[in-house]
Amino acid sequence: METARQTRSGTTDLTVGRPLTQILRFSLPLVLGTLFQQLYSFADTVIVGRCLGTDALGAVGTTYSLNFLILGFIQGACVGFGIPAAEAFGARDKNNLQKYLVNGAALCAALSALFTLLTTLTAVPLLTLMHTPAELFDDAALYIRIIFLGIPATVLYNYSSSVLRAMGDSRHPFYFLLAASILNIALDWILIVPFHMGVDGAAIATVFSQAVSGLLCTWWFFARTAEGEKLHFTANDLRLSWHHLRRLACIGLPMGFEYSVSAIGAVIMQDAINLLGSTAVAAQTAGEKIRQMFTLPMESVGMAMATYAGQNHGAGRPDRIRQGIRDGCKIQLCYCAAAWAAIFLCKEYAVGLVLGDADPAVTTGALTYLSVMSLLFAFHGLLMIFRNTLQGLGYSIQAVISGVGELIGRSLGGVLAVSRLGFLGICLANPIAWGLAMFYCIFMVMRVMKKEG
Numbered sequence: 001m002e003t004a005r006q007t008r009s010g011t012t013d014l015t016v017g018r019p020l021t022q023i024l025r026f027s028l029p030l031v032l033g034t035l036f037q038q039l040y041s042f043a044d045t046v047i048v049g050r051c052l053g054t055d056a057l058g059a060v061g062t063t064y065s066l067n068f069l070i071l072g073f074i075q076g077a078c079v080g081f082g083i084p085a086a087e088a089f090g091a092r093d094k095n096n097l098q099k100y101l102v103n104g105a106a107l108c109a110a111l112s113a114l115f116t117l118l119t120t121l122t123a124v125p126l127l128t129l130m131h132t133p134a135e136l137f138d139d140a141a142l143y144i145r146i147i148f149l150g151i152p153a154t155v156l157y158n159y160s161s162s163v164l165r166a167m168g169d170s171r172h173p174f175y176f177l178l179a180a181s182i183l184n185i186a187l188d189w190i191l192i193v194p195f196h197m198g199v200d201g202a203a204i205a206t207v208f209s210q211a212v213s214g215l216l217c218t219w220w221f222f223a224r225t226a227e228g229e230k231l232h233f234t235a236n237d238l239r240l241s242w243h244h245l246r247r248l249a250c251i252g253l254p255m256g257f258e259y260s261v262s263a264i265g266a267v268i269m270q271d272a273i274n275l276l277g278s279t280a281v282a283a284q285t286a287g288e289k290i291r292q293m294f295t296l297p298m299e300s301v302g303m304a305m306a307t308y309a310g311q312n313h314g315a316g317r318p319d320r321i322r323q324g325i326r327d328g329c330k331i332q333l334c335y336c337a338a339a340w341a342a343i344f345l346c347k348e349y350a351v352g353l354v355l356g357d358a359d360p361a362v363t364t365g366a367l368t369y370l371s372v373m374s375l376l377f378a379f380h381g382l383l384m385i386f387r388n389t390l391q392g393l394g395y396s397i398q399a400v401i402s403g404v405g406e407l408i409g410r411s412l413g414g415v416l417a418v419s420r421l422g423f424l425g426i427c428l429a430n431p432i433a434w435g436l437a438m439f440y441c442i443f444m445v446m447r448v449m450k451k452e453g
Helices: 017-054 055-063 064-090 096-127 134-149 151-164 171-192 199-228 241-276 278-314 318-355 360-376 375-393 396-421 424-453
Strands: none
Touching: 017 055, 017 096, 017 171, 017 199, 017 278, 017 318, 055 064, 055 134, 055 199, 055 360, 055 375, 055 396, 064 096, 064 134, 064 241, 064 278, 064 375, 096 134, 096 151, 096 241, 134 199, 134 278, 151 171, 151 199, 151 278, 171 199, 241 278, 241 360, 241 396, 241 424, 278 318, 278 360, 278 375, 318 375, 318 424, 360 375, 360 424, 375 396, 375 424, 396 424
């Protein structure tokens, strides 16, 4: 069997080699990156919760769904812009690869300007619409405005890392993310403790660190990746191409909408949490931060699956895509079992670390949240495999429709929370959303692969 080709610049050919080995090898840096990112997020939660109090922690938590709605669109779009590049790389088509990279950068610049303007103007009205508790409102508005002003940094990191991954390099985005996460934790402590800043210090640290990681990814691409792959950007390559812009938009923008559609459900769910009161907000915020630490690695394996499917689709290898799907499902199910066991054993310690001597009702809520969610992690893990396979094959519209399933699931959880189940409805909202989207994506992948031959 032909083995994978890896260059000094870090690029890897995923169209050869054993699929299971390739997916594991490619996804490992992504998983480590998200783990370190979540360790940063967890450390940030501890610093905010311990140094600024549960109200500040709740204020940051109330912005999560809004953050997910806007930054999720940006992340999805940037990942989508990398899919045509992955296909061109898999097909060894340097001319189209260069054009996709340039036109993708132009789209990212437009997204940065548009979203920064719109979100900073609408942040406060949106928080009001979500019934953000009055005692949390000022801190929440301050935090989210700074995050939205940093949208260009978010775009820079997500697009530059997506380009490197499209060319088979998942290691260097991880290295740069690790450096940025360490910087973020240090800045969090410096700005909040010695400089006595509030939630604005945490937001500034996040934006600055993300800008650093984006600049490092961009530097690596021009200094090593482009040189190693013999990419030479001529004046003709730098011209905008309607054909390439349209294909990038047709794949990237629906991926962004898919993130945002599911995030609308999260906004509706957040509204329900806010109506349950500040105790429920703090409990869900603490539980959600810990939950993300365990589920984001599943999303990283999904991102690896998108690149793997994209490269093999460009190379005309549906057989490898099918085997990759089977191997990806095995990876996710094994991980879900290990994650459940870890949460079962350490959830009391993790919640105590975040909340300290908080109200016992907050602690009990966070523990319940983790117990319910961890039992149903498999829905999320399998969803990431099948949804990202659709995206890697270029079927972004179908991924958007799966996001509607998430919207319905989270909305249903919010309605159940307010009308019947209370906080238990909040605990069930995400698993219901994952399950609905997962069944749809499994059906669509089976249908698409039958058509692919």
